Amino acid sequence: xxxxxxxxxxxxxxxxxxxxxxxxxxxxxxxxxxxxxxxxxxxxxxxxxxxxxxxxxxxxxxxxxxxxxxxxxxxxxxxxxxxxxxxxxxxxxxxxxxxxxxxxxxxxxxxxxxxxxx
Amino acid sequence: xxxxxxxxxxxxxxxxxxxxxxxxxxxxxxxxxxxxxxxxxxxxxxxxxxxxxxxxxxxxxxxxxxxxxxxxxxxxxxxxxxxxxxxxxxxxxxxxxxxxxxxxxxxxxxxxx
Numbered sequence: 544x545x546x547x548x549x550x551x552x553x554x555x556x557x558x559x560x561x562x563x564x565x566x567x568x569x570x571x572x573x574x575x576x577x578x579x580x581x582x583x584x585x586x587x588x589x590x591x592x593x594x595x596x597x598x599x600x601x602x603x604x605x606x607x608x609x610x611x612x613x614x615x616x617x618x619x620x621x622x623x624x625x626x627x628x629x630x631x632x633x634x635x636x637x638x639x640x641x642x643x644x645x646x647x648x649x650x651x652x653x654x655x656x657x658x659x660x661x
Numbered sequence: 662x663x664x665x666x667x668x669x670x671x672x673x674x675x676x677x678x679x680x681x682x683x684x685x686x687x688x689x690x691x692x693x694x695x696x697x698x699x700x701x702x703x704x705x706x707x708x709x710x711x712x713x714x715x716x717x718x719x720x721x722x723x724x725x726x727x728x729x730x731x732x733x734x735x736x737x738x739x740x741x742x743x744x745x746x747x748x749x750x751x752x753x754x755x756x757x758x759x760x761x762x763x764x765x766x767x768x769x770x771x772x773x774x
Contacts, residue, residue, distance in 0.1 A: 652704035
C-alpha cells in the first residue's frame with residue numbers, strides 16, 4: 544500500500560514564476576492537508592481539503608496561494624508569483640475517512656516538496 | 662492559546678539512555694496529541710499518539726506520559742539507539758471536525774554510540 548506521494552520532490556523557480564505542487568493521498572484516504580516547514584522550524588498548517596471542498600484554509604496566505612482537491616486526480620497547491628520567502632519544504636498529509644475523534648485524526652505525511660526560489 | 666511549546670530544542674544522550682521530550686499547551690479544547698519523527702530530507706512519520714482520557718501510552722520503546730491537569734505531555738524513548746537520532750515534533754489537534762495539527766518547534770535528538 545503506497546504512502547502519500549508528492550511531486551516534484553525538488554522544485555526551483557525564479558521570482559515571479561508559478562509553482563505547482565502535487566499530492567496523491569494514501570489509497571482510501573479522503574482528507575488532505577498541506578503544511579509548510581521553514582528551515583529549522585516546525586510545521587505550520589496551511590489548508591485542509593476533502594474532495595472538491597476546502598474545509599479550513601485558515602493557514603493560507605491571503606494572496607498568491609491556492610489549493611484544490613478535484614474529484615479526480617491529485618491535490619494541487621499553487622503558488623503564483625513566487626518570492627524568496629516562499630522557499631520552504633511543503634508537506635502534504637492524508638487521513639482516512641470517518642469522524643474526528645477516531646482514525647480520521649491520524650495524519651500520514653508524504654516526503655515533501657522542497658521549493659527553492661532564486 | 663493555540664500554541665504548543667516544546668522543549669528542549671536539542672538533546673544528546675548515550676546509547677541506552679532515556680531521552681525525554683516535553684510539550685505544554687494552553688487550549689483545553691485540544692483532544693489528540695501525536696508525536697512525529699523526522700529524519701533529514703524526509704517527511705514526518707507518525708510515532709505514537711494519545712488522547713486526554715489516558716495518562717500513559719506505550720508502543721515498543723516509545724512512551725507518552727500525559728498530565729491533563731498540568732496541560733503537559735512528554736515522549737520517553739527507552740533504550741535509545743543511534744538510529745533514533747532525528748528531530749521529534751509533538752502536535753495537538755482541536756476537538757471537532759478541524760484537521761489542523763498545531764506543531765511544537767521540534768527537538769533534535771542525537772544518540773551517541
